[in-house]
Structures are given as C-alpha cells and as structure tokens.
Amino acid sequence: METSGKKRDAxxxxxxxxxxxxxxxxQLAIDGKYGKxxxxxxxxxxxxxxxxxxx
Amino acid sequence: MTQYGEKREDMVIQPVSGKALELYRGEVLxxxxxxxAQCVDFNAFNLHDYKExxxxxxxxxxxxxxxxxxxxxxxxxxxxxPMFIILEMPxxxxxxxxxxxxxxxxxxxxxxxxxxxxxxxxxxxxxxxCIGEYGLTPDDxxxxxxxxxxxxxxxxxxxxxxxxxGRKGDYVDLLAMFDTLAVPIICGSGDTQLTSNYAFxxxxxxxxxxxxxxxxICISYESKYGPAQRxxxxxxxxxxxxxxxxxxxxxxxxxxxNFPITTKKIPVELTEEQHAALDELxxxxxxxxxGEALRTAFFTWYHRNWRPVPLRGRVRQx
Numbered sequence: 360m361e362t363s364g365k366k367r368d369a370x371x372x373x374x375x376x377x378x379x380x381x382x383x384x385x386q387l388a389i390d391g392k393y394g395k396x397x398x399x400x401x402x403x404x405x406x407x408x409x410x411x412x413x414x
Numbered sequence: 415m416t417q418y419g420e421k422r423e424d425m426v427i428q429p430v431s432g433k434a435l436e437l438y439r440g441e442v443l444x445x446x447x448x449x450x451a452q453c454v455d456f457n458a459f460n461l462h463d464y465k466e467x468x469x470x471x472x473x474x475x476x477x478x479x480x481x482x483x484x485x486x487x488x489x490x491x492x493x494x495x496p497m498f499i500i501l502e503m504p505x506x507x508x509x510x511x512x513x514x515x516x517x518x519x520x521x522x523x524x525x526x527x528x529x530x531x532x533x534x535x536x537x538x539x540x541x542x543x544c545i546g547e548y549g550l551t552p553d554d555x556x557x558x559x560x561x562x563x564x565x566x567x568x569x570x571x572x573x574x575x576x577x578x579x580g581r582k583g584d585y586v587d588l589l590a591m592f593d594t595l596a597v598p599i600i601c602g603s604g605d606t607q608l609t610s611n612y613a614f615x616x617x618x619x620x621x622x623x624x625x626x627x628x629x630x631i632c633i634s635y636e637s638k639y640g641p642a643q644r645x646x647x648x649x650x651x652x653x654x655x656x657x658x659x660x661x662x663x664x665x666x667x668x669x670x671x672n673f674p675i676t677t678k679k680i681p682v683e684l685t686e687e688q689h690a691a692l693d694e695l696x697x698x699x700x701x702x703x704x705g706e707a708l709r710t711a712f713f714t715w716y717h718r719n720w721r722p723v724p725l726r727g728r729v730r731q732x
Contacts, residue, residue, distance in 0.1 A: 370689040372704040374712070375677040383716060398682045401712055405684070408715040409691050 374401060416501055416589075416631065418442050419623030429614030430535040432599025434544045436461060437590045440624025440632055442501065445561065445598050446585040449615040451578040453601035455515055455537045455558040457545070458487075458497060461593040463646070464550060465654060466493040470557035474511040479567065481509050486635070487559060487588065495643040496635045497594065502587035503561075506580055510563035512573045515541065515555070516603040524606055535602030544597050561586055563601070563609060575608045591632055682708060 376384060376397075384397050393403040419441070426448065427433055437443050438461075445454055460466035469490035477485045487498040503509075518526070521534030533539070542552035562580035567573040590596070598619055604610025646652045650669050684692065692707050700714075701707030 370684045370686070370704075372682050372684055372689070372692070372708050373679045374682055374705040374708050375679055376709070377675045377677045379672060379675075380709075380713075381678065383713075387720070397680050401680065401682045401708065402684065402688070404715045405682075405688060405692075405708060405711050407719075408711050409688070411715070411718070 416442075417625050417627045418587075419625040419628070421620055422623050423619070423621035425620075426616050426618050427598065427600060428616050429600050430540060430602050432540050432544045432597060433619065434547050434595050434597045435619070435621065437594045437596040437621060438624065439590055439592050440628040441590050442622040442628060443498075443588045443590065443596050443598070444502075444585050444618075444620040444622065445588075446618040446620070447562065447580045447582055447615075448618050450582040450584065451562070451580045451611045451613070452615040452617055453563045453578060453580075453604050453609045454561045454617055455541070455563075455599050455601050456561060457541050457556055457558060457597040457599075459545075459550070459554075459595045459597075460489070460493075461595050464548075464554065464595070466490065467554075467556050468497055468559055469494075470511050470514075470559060473559065479511050479565070481511070481559075486639075492649075493644050496591045496639050498588040498590060499631060499635065500586065501589050501631075502585065504581075504584045504586075506584050507562050507586055508564040508579055510560040510565045510573075511557075512565055512567060512571070513558070513560055513563060513575075515558040515560075516601065516607075516609075520603060521606065534606070537599060537602050540599045540602050541597060544599060545595070548595060560601075577608055578604075578611045589628055589631060591635060679705075684708075 381397075384400060387393055387400050387404070388395050388397065393407070394400045422441075423435065425433065432455075435443070437458075445456075456468070458468040466489050469488045472488040472491050472494065473481055473486070476488060481487065481500060483500050483503040485500050486496045487500065489495050489497040515537035517538040518533045518536045520536060524534065525531045526534035537558060538552065538555055541555040541558075545551075545554060562578055562584070564576045564578055565573045566576055588596070598617065600614060600617060601609055605612060605614050689704075692704055692711070695711060696702070696704070696707045700710040
C-alpha cells in the first residue's frame with residue numbers, strides 16, 4: 360500500500376488519500392498557505408505538526 | 415431575557431402522568447418544579463412528520479451528556495436540525511442523555527412483576543399513554559431528554575444516579591424551532607429510586623406564544639444550521655411502512671454515499687530528519703507504515719489547527 364524509499368538524503372513516502380480526504384487537501388491548496396501541490400502541503404503540514412509537538 | 419408572547423396554556427401535571435402538547439414554531443414550553451426534586455422526562459416529535467423526533471444521541475454528540483442553557487436540542491440524525499433551543503435552565507437542573515428512559519422491568523427486582531405486584535410506574539409506559547392520543551404506539555417512544563436527572567458516570571460510561579438537586583420554582587424554557595408535539599412527563603421511577611429523591615411530585619407546564627423575538631431566534635438558527643438539514647426529498651426511501659413484517663425488495667439498489675471509495679497515492683519527499691520523526695510517530699502507534707503515520711500526522715494537524723470549529727467550539731482529536 361505505502362512504501363518508502365531513499366532519494367539521496369531524502370525519503371519518498373507514499374500516502375494514500377481517498378476522494379473525501381482529498382477534499383481536505385483541495386481546500387488547503389485553495390488557501391495556499393501550506394502550498395499548492397498536494398505533496399508540498401502534506402510535507403509542510405507535517406513539518407508544522409513537528410514544530411508544534413516539538414518532536 | 416427574551417420576550418415571549420402571551421401565555422396560552424398553563425397546567426399542572428400530576429405524578430406518574432404526562433401530557434402530549436402541540437407546541438408551535440416560536441413558542442416556548444416552560445417546565446417548572448412545583449415542589450422541587452422531580453425528574454422530568456421529555457419526548458418530542460415533528461407535529462407534521464412524526465418520523466422526525468428528538469435525537470438524544472445527536473444532541474449528546476454536540477453538547478455532551480448534559481445539555482444546558484444556550485444549547486440546542488437536535489432532531490435525529492436522519493433530519494439533523496435544531497428542534498429546541500434551551501433559553502433558560504438553572505444550574506440546579508442537571509440534564510441527562512445517558513439514562514434513556516426507565517421501563518417496567520427496571521422494577522422487577524423490587525417485586526413489580528406481572529405475577530406478583532403488577533407493573534411499577536415507568537417512563538416508557540407513561541410516554542406511550544401520552545402519545546397514544548395522537549395515534550403513536552409504544553414503539554414510537556424514543557430515548558428521553560431528561561431534565562432534573564442527576565447522573566454521574568465512569569470512564570466506561572456506566573452511569574449511576576445521585577440525589578436530585580432541583581429546587582422549588584426552578585424552570586426550563588424550551589423554544590420550539592418548528593411545530594412539535596412536546597411530551598413532558600413525570601419520571602415513574604423516582605419513588606423507589608434516587609432519581610426524584612424517593613418521592614413523586616407534580617410539575618407545572620406552560621406554553622407562551624411566539625413573539626417577534628422568538629421568531630428572530632428561530633430565523634437566526636435556521637440560517638446558521640439550515641444547510642445541514644436533511645429533508646424527505648433527500649431520502650431514497652421516503653415512504654413510511656404500514657406493515658410490520660419486513661420483506662426484501664429484490665430490485666432495490668442501495669445508493670451509498672460516495673461509493674465506491676477510491677484512493678490515490680501521493681508521493682511525499684521527506685528529509686532525513688522528518689523521516690526520523692515519522693519513525694518516532696510510528697513507534698508511538700500513529701501507524702504501521704510510513705504512509706499511514708504521515709496520514710495520521712496530517713489529519714492530527716488538520717483537526718487541531720484547521721477544521722472549522724463545530725458547535726460549542728469543542729474539537730478533540732488526540
């Protein structure tokens with residue numbers, strides 16, 4: 360289902376979103392604060408969560 | 415305080431009885447403790463479509479176990495609209511959405527069985543007696559919105575009853591958002607249980623006509639919550655059954671919402687540091703795979719930061 364791999368120092372993580380979850384992404388993309396591209400939004404949101412939780 | 419219209423009904427409901435009352439949009443039902451400490455159970459139906467009735471679990475999901483002044487009493491999820499607004503409710507009126515309603519069998523251990531001492535009074539039977547006036551059956555009685563019912567509960571939701579804190583003169587005002595059949599009754603278990611401090615007492619019930627202010631309140635709630643309402647036109651099967659036997663319709667094709675669910679894979683590039691943090695989240699139970707943990711992280715952030723705050727401003731996801 361989801362895999363991860365290495366690209367130099369980076370990791371590619373595949374995340375599955377269904378059509379309803381995608382609506383959430385679409386709304387964030389329209390807002391633009393966290394990016395326009397889905398992958399960019401997910402990464403930025405993840406980074407924001409890490410910042411908030413100080414992980 | 416909101417200005418109501420003139421009083422058009424005023425009655426005292428005697429112990430172990432109740433009354434089905436037509437309460438129209440914009441009108442206010444006032445329930446008053448005549449002596450205090452009397453648990454009042456409450457059922458309500460859309461006067462023009464009894465299949466829409468007071469939704470205890472719908473209300474509970476919005477306001478918790480104890481709705482109070484300012485909260486909304488919702489109709490069932492199939493319709494999902496504000497049914498009553500609690501305009502007035504004193505702190506001494508503790509509400510309950512856990513107990514449902516008492517039934518005759520609750521009192522079997524006390525000897526109230528058909529073969530021994532007969533039936534003990536109970537809310538199921540009292541409600542049924544009231545709504546029979548409108549052709550409704552005991553099966554139409556629904557879980558009750560309980561007022562002046564002091565319950566406490568443990569972490570599993572097991573509840574117990576503590577002493578009734580209702581005081582003489584306490585009153586609750588419920589504003590009807592649409593035409594309803596409102597059914598307040600005296601709880602039938604309070605003489606042998608702590609619900610009403612081991613005694614039955616009367617309650618006073620009054621109805622105040624709609625006023626410009628109450629109508630304005632109705633309009634404001636409608637404008638806010640109206641779009642979330644479901645109507646018969648939304649139903650795949652809108653007609654009410656008239657026979658009791660369930661029979662399969664071989665030609666029926668269910669219209670499930672957003673069926674089938676489809677997914678798409680989104681590749682997300684993470685730095686070494688971010689990936690290490692994702693590993694930590696996995697170790698903390700956020701998911702088995704990287705993708706699952708990242709999705710959990712995404713929605714955890716979303717619920718904490720982004721999702722529009724629902725009623726009463728309570729969102730808790732973690």
